[in-house]
Amino acid sequence: MSKTFAINAGSSSLKYQLYDMPSEHVIAKGLVERIGIEDSVFTLKYGDGEKVELVQDIPDHGVAIDLLLSQLEEHKVIDSLDEIDGVGHRVVAGGEIFKESTVIDEQVVQHIEDLSEFAPLHNPAEAVVIRAMQEKLPNAKMVAVFDTSFHTSMPPVNYLYSLPYEYYTDFKARKYGAHGTSHKYVANRAAEIVGKDIKDLKIITCHLGNGASITAVDGGKSVDTSMGFTPLAGLQMGTRTGDIDASLIPFLMNKLGIKEVSEMIDIFNKKSGTLGVSGVSSDMRDVEEAAEAGNERAQLALDMFNSRVQKYIGQYIAVMNGVDIIVFTAGIGENSKETREAIIEGISWFGCELDTEKNNTRDEAIISKDGSKITVINIPTDEEREIARDVERLK
């Protein structure tokens, strides 16, 4: 039987799902956390709710792969490694080179390493995982699925920054976006749900999770997206600033006595966003709870989050000169009916009416009123399944 891995390697973590293909049944899934840090945690879920959890030092991603494969065999999730004939690797930065998911050969791995400048925490780790998998599973087809591919259809008017043009031609300094696999998946699903050809639709996809981004999808193609050169730009996120004025960098470095720009960027990435404003947590559930209990900064963080989403929706209605469907997805988008309600309430002028009863869901559903000019749909994202499908297509 054919089995396909979807691997999502971060700087110190590795998420995985193992699918039986083509049925797309999930055989096993789990997470390796704190790679390269003491007391790494390995989890494996399989079968009828069986769960393995190991706490041990996992010094690098290569060791994480060794452990994962040996655990799958030990717990008889698979009889032999030969059963795994496909591996899809999520890769954060594909630059302008990778316009679609690509079968991996030596040159592709090399390109992924060369693109590390664009995703210094992710691409090097992803290249290590690809090489480790190639060694362990020499007969499996390896496919790289890039976060940026879906956005390579953006026109220059939307991907260029208003900088000296040579910075783009010489250094490729431009907007690349991210979360492409998710935006693509939910946009296509939305078209299926309304029973129309995606070519005839203008869709705004709101991926609202710990990382958050919004994309304008016109005729099935990404034409603009809120993340930028890196995933730091755009919306307010769990710990990331989203859009800010670059002049704040020298101003704050001076005030805080910070000497290295990288230290400042680290604060923008890890201590800002909903966490920084609320002072409570980066987790939306904690912030919602605190706001309900009367914490004003928590309420302010929620209001800022929602307001930025509304502003991007407004922008993208202008970018596409219209919109047929707005999609909500990812942790916050899928699960928080309050967030969806607050966002849609503020853009009702455009002809967007939420049905509060239909909105009371976490599942895939149209949540706008029947006569609403804009259809609003809740769609749980499934990036791993999309990765496995790409592998199957290219196998």
Ligand code: AMP
């Ligand atoms: P993700 O990055 O897609 O896994 O999303 C993580 C975010 O989703 C966190 O901020 C969670 O607090 C948020 N989230 C998950 N469930 C809910 C919920 N029921 N209400 C509000 N936020 C939620």
